[in-house]
Amino acid sequence: MANSSQQFSVAIHILCFLEFNKAGRTTSELLGASVNANPAVIRRIMRKLTQAGLLVSTLGAGAAISLTRSAEQITLLEVYQAIQQEEHSELFVIHPNPNPECPVGSKMPFLLHGVYGNVQAALEQQLSQVTISQLAHQIISEG
Template sequence: MAISSRLSVAIHILALLEVNKGTRMTSEFIASSVNTNAVVVRRIMGMLNKAGLVTTNPGVAGASLTRPISQITLLDVYRAVEGEGCDHLFSIHEKPNPKCLVGRNIQGALESKYSQAQSAMENELQKITMDQVVMDILKDAQAAPSN
């Protein structure tokens, strides 16, 4: 029942591409930063490529951003990895008991509430750009004590 981590992984990948701009990075290198399998990275990179956020090249050539990071919102990334019209952050359980007062009416009661919550989340994601995320990463890196 966990919410997908694809968005976080995609944001991680885009931030890594920005921070290491000009460096050739393989999916294996990116996967080591994300701490996941390179297949997962390649799958998400394919989604980002299809959405027009990155260009990918097979092999060591790696990937690059298609536009300045300041022009990519978290909503762009969310839609890239969760699909356009992705209104499935919350899902309603299927086939509740129609003989029960709550079971018979729960889906209708929740649909509008979930839709409002989805819209609010998307409005917030639209306000945040990837450069804000990267700036926070770099600021946190400077503030962290070195070992």
């Protein structure tokens, strides 16, 4: 599960599950069963979410995982940034070494830079408008 878009989806799943199950005790095994993934994969993604300050977990016999703040205050943009923290933060990356002698290759970085920047900005703007609470509420209301 190295693909960052899959990790993003799983991270959202984890956070929504925590909000949905906030009255219960959540473990990486329970999350793994919900996601249908190995708990070790869940723990790797949880580590990113913890480093980003989105969740906290306790160890020991009463181990549990919870959100660090209200689900209304956690946006998908924050989740996206948490998952992207170790990787290139841009959605699209321009090929770094086009042929400078080619009339097409020499222009590609310049042409794509603006387009990709606009797409990245639109993505981030949209993600900033959606909270974990909104998604969890849809799960609950659709029962």
